[in-house]
Amino acid sequence: MVDFHVLPETLERYRRELFELKKRYPIIKAEMQRTAEEGDFSENAGYQAAKRELRRVNSRMTILEDRITQAIVIDGGPSDGSIGIGSTVVLHNGQEKLFRIVGPLDVNLLFGQISYRSPLGAALMGKRTGDEVQVNNVTWKIIRVGADR
Template identity: 40%
Template sequence: MSETKNILTYAGLKRYEEELHDLKVNKRKEIAQKIKEAREQGDLSENAEYDAAKDEQRQNEARIEQLENLLKNVEVIDEDEIDLDIISVGCNVTVLDKLDNEEVDFMIVGATETDSREGKISNESPVGSALLGKREGDIVTVETPMGEMEYEVLAIHRGNRGE
């Protein structure tokens, strides 16, 4: 059985590697110190600080395991090698929302990097998957939970606009 690759940009890979390092090195030490201090208070059966520190330790270890699993099966997209003739994962796309008549910028990323506040949409989302393979000038109709949307692809580029 083949596992699905986690698609990441180099920036996403770096962010997850830094988070993993911080959790393993800094957060583990911080939690160990909290547990040590709580143990020094005596009776552990009614020690809320000890229970809270142990819960934090469990959550930290679970996040470490999650990140390690994500990173061991990763495919990194080299944004410098992306073909800007067609939309693919790693591309930044400027589209015209035909309904609102406004320009919208998206970056197409793998599902693990999705962040709507930053305009990063998943290649697996309705809009992301509809845009894949399209070219400048193409009109894309997408069925979304908010109804049918129509976009015109205005530009395909690297980085954010103006970079």
């Protein structure tokens, strides 16, 4: 099952990409029709290329429309001080590290964005400042929990 928890900026990126693809679609379709007039489809490289591109764009638009309509926007975590999707968390295991709990589509380890389904993310769900979690024989102490970005 696909998880559509996304950050607001991810939803906006999907919308922009869909907008751009919808602008390109008629251009690609016109190119396909133009190259179709050049003769035999089986040996018409321009037609075949345009047809592949049209399929690719159509497929991507379908995926984006699905993600946009099913999106569950993460806008901060729980307000009760517990860790949830959207929370920012400062952890300590010898040094302090900042993480943000996100859905699988927004994982970016370079920016400390971890999925709530990852081993660490799953262990943190519902925990609070002062709690400890152990993942892969590493103990993490929760120093601070925030609902901000």
